Amino acid sequence: AQETGIGKIGLAVPNLQADFFNQIKLGVENYAAALGIEVITVDARGDTATQVSQVQDLITQGIDAFIYIPAGAAAATVPTRLARQAGIPVINVDREPEGEPGDTFIAGESVMSAYEVCAHIIALAGGEGKMAIIHGQRGTTPEVLRFEGCKQAIDENPGVELVTQQWSEMWSPDEGFQIAQNMLQAHPDLRLIFGQADGLAMGASQAVEVAGLRDQVIIGGYDGDIAALEYLARCEGAFVVTATQSTQAMGVLAVNSAIAAHHGASIPARQIPNAVLTTCENAQEFVENHP
């Protein structure tokens, strides 16, 4: 703790059940541990009100910096305000509260990455065919932005027809499975599926297996969950591409920003670690060494 001049960092995550947040948490914790900084992590279990309470408790514990991933944008402003009142710097990761920005905002660029994923699978399908989208939780920022990106790719290819879309509640594989199964039922000639998260894509790939349509359907995902990367590295199955978010890098970036902000150094308002398009070729290296 000597060199960094910082003792405790508070980390508030929306939901550790999602591998993506869990990866960021591990990134922050591992890097901070190497620097001798204590990290206190709280998990809002998806509930914004819980998160506000937890942030109060973090501040009570005298944290020096606050890494904040809002649980649903609604809780957004209040924790930032609370931390500001207590003179604690705020580092936003993944989601930024509207109207109450933190000292910096670290997030992947969703629209572009989603565009790349969709463009990739559309190209594999020869630029035409019926397509389906399995959305994440309706109304959340990633759901909106990832759709926006994918829609661009679809609009650029007149041969692609978006025939059906459904929303999931929890971004989870079992929902992905069920939704995809029903989609395949209604549209047996489906060529393309974009799952807005890897869980959804993995579930969809199972549904494709069940329907025996592995050779017909091409699936894209998003996030670069460990399980998804392992799946992709096997190079078989309908799910072929994802956008791996640099979660470990985000964690490192967040801790470094926290240290800088604590010392009053200037940091850029927006930091964008790139999401990397991941296919069978580069998946294995990410499994061993997550970006």
Next chain:
Amino acid sequence: MTPHAKQPILTLRNIHKSYGPIKVLHGIDFDLHAGEVVALLGENGAGKSTLSNIISGTVLPSAGKMTWQGAAYAPSSPREAIDAGVGMIHQELMLLPHLSIAENVFVGRYPTRYGAVGRTEMERRAKQGLLRLGLDVSPRRLVDGLSTASQQLIEIAKALTLDAKMLILDEPTAALGGEETKLLFQQIARLKAEGVGIIYISHRLEEIKQIADRIVVMRDGAKVREFDTADLPVRTIVESMVGRSMEQMFPPLAVPDEQTVLEVRDLAGASRTFSGVSFSVRKGEIFGISGLVGAGRTELVRAIAGADPITHGSILLNGEDITPRSPGDAIRKGIVLVPEDRKLQGVILDHSIQENIGYSNFDSVGWGGWISSRRLRDFATENIRKFGIKGRGRQKAGQMSGGNQQKVVIAKWLARRPRVVLLDEPTRGIDVGARSSIYEIIHELASQGVAVIVVSSDLEEVLGVSNRVLVMAAGRQTGILDHSEANDVSVMELATA
């Protein structure tokens, strides 16, 4: 027959039972021989049911030893007692309303074939058992909706099919009429002849004479007297039960006013359980309602009290049509009902006596919708004393004996000073001492100008307390008899008409 020459099949030595600080039994010794019927008598709360429950493994004794057929016996669950051959009919009805009669009879010991429950066999044997008691219903019928008496008969059939070597019958006749009782006694005689030992508990002392070989009397958790014969004057038994000499059971009847208080005109209830009932009750009159089991009496008084819907006819109070739509309606007009089943309809077992009294007397324990704890306590204490309830205001109703629970129900209604009181089986399961005090309460009410209606299956009781008796049969009114013309014969004639 000299049963005493043989070894007793069951012996109890120095049995104690306490619930926390409350001592319920202290040092009971008791013997039972094969082929004898011992009557266990005592006032409400004397400890008869508790003792029986200990023998049948339902509750555990705090101290003491038992032997059964010569070996030490300490059942820790009803299962062990049943396996040993000890069966019991509990005072409260123990049936499963959603199951068929046959399943109720054989619950816990279904006959099996190839590991599967043998339904046909079960139904056949259940039917057999029921017919012996004169109950002719399909064993496939659900228990739900059967009258209390039929349910009691099923309960008895359950015990009779046990093939037990010893049976405890805790007030089996409380809900039965004369015919059913007679059939039950035939069965008891048959079991006796087969060498089954029987403990028989009842508050109906006339029965005791008919079937008991010996009498054991309990008072306040101790055995106070043993008689080697049942052929005793009722008076002797009663005095040993209550520990003092008793005056006459029924107080003399007063002459009621001419003024009509309650008038019932051509009343009919839902699902035609009764119809075409018309009568009127005068100020200060005690009006009895008699009839065989299932005649529709309970439904009738419940309808008058607004508890069940009325489909036809009207009810007038002092000449004004007040046909009630809800119990609240009837209560506001001054009509109250002491229901038949006190545990399910009369008191809230989990709540204290004072709360129970309070629920029916909000106006008396507060003002403008507010409640005063002090007034509630004082009001309850006053009524507990007035009606001779053995208990404190804070005690839970469920911890009291049946008789005292019944007094709580009566107290909570009479404290409202009603104009019409309907009592459905007011002394069911109640000992002689408490019974005579309830009769006194009834007469006291009448002398204050209240119109009292008493429904009872106990013929002696109806004849003893009523100025007039309405007799019902199969949901119809078959006649109204004046006190002077009412007797066993005339009532039974109308009841079977």
Next chain:
Amino acid sequence: MKPADVKEKLRLSELFSFGGATGPLIGLLLLCVFLSFATDSFLSVRNFLNIMDQITVLGIIAVGMTFVILIGGIDLSVGSVLALSMMVLGYLNVHVDLPMALAIPGALLISAITGAIAGILIAYFKVPPFIATLAMMSIARGLANMITNGSQIIGFPAWFNMAAIIRYGGYLTITVGIMLTVFLLAWLFQRYRQGGRMLYAVGGNPEVARLAGIHVKRVTVLVYTVCATLAGLAGILLAARLDAVQPSIGVAYELDAIAAVVIGGTSLSGGTGGIGGTLVGVLIIGVLRNGLNLLSVSPFVQSVIIGLVIVVAVAAETFKRPAR
């Protein structure tokens, strides 16, 4: 001990309606003592005020839930109704531009209607409370989502958020004040009003209550209406606290509220317990959550500990009761 002593003791515990909750009360105190020693930050006025803030929503929901459970019912829909109330508030105030003085009653009215419907289904259509409110949970959540198609609403007037933040006199935010008022009124009602005593009668044995002239069905409908309205009120306070509303909020709040009520000694079979115990139950859950956060216990371990505490709190009651 002299009999007089016994009497006095009984009366004190009864006065606060802690009824079966003296055990939990002791548990709460032990928990506080432990946390005071185990952490630096627990024992401070500021942390106490934080806890009060944190239990506001749960507390208000638990008051309504206490009444529902007292009459032998259960309400699984409170979390969804809270979300619906928040979304209606946001819609009326931000989208339709109504002043708060109209938007708040509007949100409460919608909440009350959901409760009344559930109550009517339960009382008149004999749908078991678990099922009626489970269905209402699904319906209210769907409606809450439909208002904005799943998105959040922000843009409330500034004073609204201040009500949850400014501590008047250094201590009391308006939202905490409202919670305390709700508890006080509920306690007075339950203890000194006829209506309150009726709840006990209905929960103890509805048939006895009916024969005693109580309109059991009407009471049932009213109780569910009140419970839903309080859930709606909790939603409004939560909106003030978060300065934003979103339809996915309040999931599983009903379970916390039920746990708080039961830990507080109110029996799920109805007829016994009360508001005093519920306050203790809510505090236990609030202090526990706060303490586990201050102790930096991992969220996964927290989940296990909270489960254990619920079981221990309720099972401990068994040992106090005399064995049969």
Next chain:
Amino acid sequence: MKPADVKEKLRLSELFSFGGATGPLIGLLLLCVFLSFATDSFLSVRNFLNIMDQITVLGIIAVGMTFVILIGGIDLSVGSVLALSMMVLGYLNVHVDLPMALAIPGALLISAITGAIAGILIAYFKVPPFIATLAMMSIARGLANMITNGSQIIGFPAWFNMAAIIRYGGYLTITVGIMLTVFLLAWLFQRYRQGGRMLYAVGGNPEVARLAGIHVKRVTVLVYTVCATLAGLAGILLAARLDAVQPSIGVAYELDAIAAVVIGGTSLSGGTGGIGGTLVGVLIIGVLRNGLNLLSVSPFVQSVIIGLVIVVAVAAETFKRPAR
């Protein structure tokens, strides 16, 4: 109608233990007819097989839940126990490298233990079922998360996934076959075994059952153990289906299962109903979900519709019963 007819009719409906579920059965048929006309894709063998696939997990959980509800209990922990079972399976098979022949019994054993603990708390410590299983829900979820610190596990042997995919004879996957077997065994047990009949007695009135010599406590513990084991089994089938396990799965499955059981005519107060009805209830929920998806109904509207269907299904029963 001749009396003989009445008798025959009674026995047929009784045979399938549809008891109170003839109404729901009609509802199910109407639903199917409606969907056949409203969509092109509903009425096909393939979609029927999909529905069977989709109800496998719910169906198995609902069987255990039926027994629990029959004895007058409730089990809120099944969703979490399912997740715990899945994580134990993944841990043993993938991380510890045990063969499936050991990993599967291991996962079932852990599930059974959670159920036994809940049952013991309920039977011996008199903790209300709602609370005991609510606590177990929190504990099992925490444990499931702790195994991998919240991450998912993949890498099961290939045949495992095939069990959920290959439709033998063109129709039956192994997982669906297991579900049908579970239903059949449960139905036989409930109808023809002493143990099955005892459940009805215990649920009807535990005191009566005790006095009739039934070991009520032992039955209770066994039933919760069986329910949890079935939840564990459902977890294993779900793992096969998804070819991956993750600790966040199974949230709110208990509510679906309870809804299915109650829609199928089993009363939450215990003692009436049965497996036949549960099958109908599970099918109603499965067909409804499938149909709403085929109709591309928004999830928010789905949530409202499912709530309405639950209420209507249960309230409809009231009208069939004669009023008293």
